[in-house]
Amino acid sequence: MQQDYTKEPSLVEGRLTIGEIEELIAAPLDSRPGFKYYLALTITTSVMLVGGVCLALSFWFGIGLWGNNQPVAWGFPIVNFVFWVGIGHAGTLISAILFLLRQRWRTGIARFAEAMTIFAVMCAGIFPVIHTGRPWLAGYLLPYPNQHDLWVNFTSPLVFDVFAVSTYFTVSLVFWYVGLIPDFATLRDRVVESGVVSKIKKTLYKVFSLGWRHSNRHWQHYEKSYMILAGFATPLVLSVHTIVSFDFAVSVLYGWHTTIFPPYFVAGAIFSGFAMVVTVLVFVRKIFDLEQIITIDHLEKMNKIIIATGMMVGYAYGIEFFIAWYSGNPIEQFVFINRAFGPYAWAYWIMVSCNVLVPQFFWIRKIRRSVPLMLIVSLLVNVGMWFERYVIVVTSLHRDFLPSSWGHYAPTLYDAGILLGSFGLFFTLVLLFTKTMPAVSIAEVKAVADGAQPSHREEAD
Amino acid sequence: MERTSKLNGVAALFETPDEIMAAAEKTAEAGYEKFDVNTPYPVHGMDDAMKLPPTKLGFVTLAFGLAGALAMLGLMTWMMTIDYPMVIGGKPFWPLPAFIPVMFEATVLLATVVTVGAMLAIYFKFPANAHPLHDTDYMRAVSKDKFGIMIEAADAKFDELATVEFLQSLGAKKIEKIREIADPEPPIFSKRFVLLLAGVFVAVALGTYGTLNKALFYTPFDWMSYQPRVNAQSASVFFEDGFGMREPVEGTVARDEVLYEYAGAETHPEIPVVNPLAATKENLAEGERLYDVYCSPCHGYHGAAESRLRKQFPLPPSLHTEKARTWEDGDIYHVIHEGQNTMPSYARQLTEDDRWRVALYVRALQRAMNASEADVERASEEASDE
Numbered sequence: 001m002q003q004d005y006t007k008e009p010s011l012v013e014g015r016l017t018i019g020e021i022e023e024l025i026a027a028p029l030d031s032r033p034g035f036k037y038y039l040a041l042t043i044t045t046s047v048m049l050v051g052g053v054c055l056a057l058s059f060w061f062g063i064g065l066w067g068n069n070q071p072v073a074w075g076f077p078i079v080n081f082v083f084w085v086g087i088g089h090a091g092t093l094i095s096a097i098l099f100l101l102r103q104r105w106r107t108g109i110a111r112f113a114e115a116m117t118i119f120a121v122m123c124a125g126i127f128p129v130i131h132t133g134r135p136w137l138a139g140y141l142l143p144y145p146n147q148h149d150l151w152v153n154f155t156s157p158l159v160f161d162v163f164a165v166s167t168y169f170t171v172s173l174v175f176w177y178v179g180l181i182p183d184f185a186t187l188r189d190r191v192v193e194s195g196v197v198s199k200i201k202k203t204l205y206k207v208f209s210l211g212w213r214h215s216n217r218h219w220q221h222y223e224k225s226y227m228i229l230a231g232f233a234t235p236l237v238l239s240v241h242t243i244v245s246f247d248f249a250v251s252v253l254y255g256w257h258t259t260i261f262p263p264y265f266v267a268g269a270i271f272s273g274f275a276m277v278v279t280v281l282v283f284v285r286k287i288f289d290l291e292q293i294i295t296i297d298h299l300e301k302m303n304k305i306i307i308a309t310g311m312m313v314g315y316a317y318g319i320e321f322f323i324a325w326y327s328g329n330p331i332e333q334f335v336f337i338n339r340a341f342g343p344y345a346w347a348y349w350i351m352v353s354c355n356v357l358v359p360q361f362f363w364i365r366k367i368r369r370s371v372p373l374m375l376i377v378s379l380l381v382n383v384g385m386w387f388e389r390y391v392i393v394v395t396s397l398h399r400d401f402l403p404s405s406w407g408h409y410a411p412t413l414y415d416a417g418i419l420l421g422s423f424g425l426f427f428t429l430v431l432l433f434t435k436t437m438p439a440v441s442i443a444e445v446k447a448v449a450d451g452a453q454p455s456h457r458e459e460a461d
Numbered sequence: 462m463e464r465t466s467k468l469n470g471v472a473a474l475f476e477t478p479d480e481i482m483a484a485a486e487k488t489a490e491a492g493y494e495k496f497d498v499n500t501p502y503p504v505h506g507m508d509d510a511m512k513l514p515p516t517k518l519g520f521v522t523l524a525f526g527l528a529g530a531l532a533m534l535g536l537m538t539w540m541m542t543i544d545y546p547m548v549i550g551g552k553p554f555w556p557l558p559a560f561i562p563v564m565f566e567a568t569v570l571l572a573t574v575v576t577v578g579a580m581l582a583i584y585f586k587f588p589a590n591a592h593p594l595h596d597t598d599y600m601r602a603v604s605k606d607k608f609g610i611m612i613e614a615a616d617a618k619f620d621e622l623a624t625v626e627f628l629q630s631l632g633a634k635k636i637e638k639i640r641e642i643a644d645p646e647p648p649i650f651s652k653r654f655v656l657l658l659a660g661v662f663v664a665v666a667l668g669t670y671g672t673l674n675k676a677l678f679y680t681p682f683d684w685m686s687y688q689p690r691v692n693a694q695s696a697s698v699f700f701e702d703g704f705g706m707r708e709p710v711e712g713t714v715a716r717d718e719v720l721y722e723y724a725g726a727e728t729h730p731e732i733p734v735v736n737p738l739a740a741t742k743e744n745l746a747e748g749e750r751l752y753d754v755y756c757s758p759c760h761g762y763h764g765a766a767e768s769r770l771r772k773q774f775p776l777p778p779s780l781h782t783e784k785a786r787t788w789e790d791g792d793i794y795h796v797i798h799e800g801q802n803t804m805p806s807y808a809r810q811l812t813e814d815d816r817w818r819v820a821l822y823v824r825a826l827q828r829a830m831n832a833s834e835a836d837v838e839r840a841s842e843e844a845s846d847e
């Protein structure tokens with residue numbers, strides 16, 4: 001079969017006009033939420049409430065309700081923190097790195113992925129704060145002048161983390177909002193049947209559009225600023241998970257103290273983030289009829305990134321064992337053999353099979369382009385990546401340097417409830433987002449539609 | 462929005478991106494300067510067609526990115542190197558490599574936030590919901606799928622009839638005259654907005670005060686202040702003897718402890734131990750210090766039973782009795798070590814050398830309080846020598 005590979009296929013399927021694109025994306029915002037929406041919201045908020053109750057109990061009775069104790073002092077809170085921060089890496093990667101690489105297909109999924117980034121970082125932020133046991137004292141993490149003349153320890157990766165995650169959240173939020181301004185203006189100007197869109201909603205669109213006029217004198221600076229933001233967000237997204245990995249790698253503990261951790265963590269974060277984006281997008285494109293905008297081509301490209309990053313993660317697993325053997329250090333060798341064949345071998349092999357073996361199915365084009373199958377794979381990848389953090393945190397800690405201090409870690413129901421609650425929070429925010437803001441960037445998708453850009457000079461003349 | 466009859470500009474709509482490109486180019490060539498193109502998305506090449514100079518936004522980013530890095534470096538240097546230098550993890554007082562991550566984050570934060578803030582507030586003069594273009598059919602069209610060009614009345618070349626004709630000659634599908642808004646007062650100075658700001662100020666101030674000074678002292682946030690533990694010197698209902706502080710387990714040997722041969726002897730044997738320390742100035746001074754701390758509360762500063770705990774604790778006998786003065790040094794040591802009557806053992810508070818120093822000082826006290834003629838003469842001689 002002869003194909004012309006020099007011409008990119010249309011990013012928007014079905015020859016939609018610019019106006020139709022807008023109608024499609026704005027449709028969920030122009031209608032009042034129905035029964036199913038409220039049902040979904042009830043479920044997610046209930047799940048969130050479970051987490052809230054577990055948290056409240058934890059603070060009333062103390063965090064002794066959790067499974068963490070010596071020697072595994074990090075347990076679930078840190079596992080969940082790293083997991084959610086990892087999820088939060090896909091959004092900025094899609095919106096920043098793919099933007100710099102001129103991957104125009106990012107337009108269909110960027111907005112949603114960015115929103116997921118922000119929600120995931122919000123979920124992540126809960127965990128280190130509650131892990132301290134006294135979250136109301138979190139203000140001490142900031143270097144502020146105080147009568148003790150005491151400053152935070154700027155040489156500690158835990159302090160780097162505070163700065164990295166809060167910067168990441170702020171910059172992601174700014175990036176997201178800058179992208180939303182033209183869309184808010186479009187929603188403000190949309191003519192819809194009266195009474196369908198509430199006046200409050202219209203007013204909010206007007207307020208948040210800041211008076212955007214689609215002026216080219218603005219677009220000029222706007223595009224530049226978007227480029228600048230992408231340029232900064234790219235090293236930022238790499239730095240954040242690098243610094244998260246420093247939390248582990250800078251400590252002198254076998255199984256953590258390895259130089260491969262930063263790239264290994266970043267690859268894992270992108271891997272898990274893309275899996276989560278695919279998981280959620282599969283539903284969103286179906287429920288909101290966005291299949292022509294978030295096409296199967298988009299999903300296939302994401303699946304290719306999943307297999308690529310999955311292989312990187314697999315390589316990291318392998319090289320950790322190689323270095324343990326090659327270093328000739330018997331303690332490090334013990335740690336890794338214990339990881340794969342010790343009391344937590346089950347977690348290790350769940351991790352390896354979900355993260356390394358399952359994505360291999362994506363070598364087959366049919367599976368890459370099949371929605372139910374890619375959903376299964378991406379869900380398994382999410383499970384595997386959660387277990388990766390579990391394996392890293394728990395197996396390295398439960399065998400202390402002194403065999404007399406060896407212990408076993410088992411989470412309690414409260415740990416599980418809080419993890420469940422974080423998923424509830426995440427999906428509640430996702431649901432609220434899909435009904436109040438355009439889940440796909442209207443202006444950006446318009447700009448990549450067929451015939452949206454002036455024809456090439458030579459052709460036009 | 463209420464509008465006056467005054468003209469703000471003339472706007473024309475086009476159907477395709479090619480048309481708007483051509484129109485923008487011709488408008489710029491015709492000498493118009495105060496005109497704008499409104500498109501639902503950025504159209505490539507429009508900046509050149511409109512003859513716009515390149516944006517200088519990047520310089521703002523550069524300046525504030527550098528400022529972020531340097532400010533953070535300065536801040537950390539001051540905190541960690543100058544204000545409170547401390548050795549942490551064997552790093553130097555100015556651990557530059559450890560500063561890099563936070564410097565990088567500060568660079569990114571300041572550069573991006575200020576770039577966006579400057580773009581919106583200074584370049585775009587946002588929020589600007591009172592612009593004449595808002596709430597017009599023209600705006601609704603370019604917000605969706607049309608491409609528009611708008612020539613302002615403020616332009617030097619503007620003439621109502623001629624400009625409309627010019628736009629028609631470009632092939633405009635629809636032309637709309639934009640009127641000025643009646644009340645152009647920026648909402649930022651409106652009474653309601655100022656009141657809102659005042660309200661926010663009061664709420665934030667009260668919220669901060671309430672959180673830091675009230676909320677943090679409610680249960681369970683105050684649990685650090687009330688913990689179920691026994692404080693030093695306090696009673697305990699748990700232990701039979703009622704003491705909160707516990708004795709070490711029997712047979713515990715402290716570091717550097719020398720086992721005492723006559724431990725447990727009830728009466729005074731003639732302890733055949735002589736004081737191994739010389740009566741030097743240092744030993745006597747240290748003996749005085751220790752005596753004042755441990756012995757003087759009951760025995761008094763002069764050892765004459767002038768107890769500061771009178772009526773609270775049984776009075777001990779004076780240290781200047783005939784019996785005490787004829788004791789060997791070893792007997793004094795023995796009493797310190799073993800206790801006597803109501804006096805507990807001070808073996809745990811005083812080391813072996815310290816006990817001998819106290820014994821030396823007790824001897825000095827005894828001699829001073831019961832001085833002979835010869836002692837007085839010698840003391841006065843020494844005093845006159847100095």
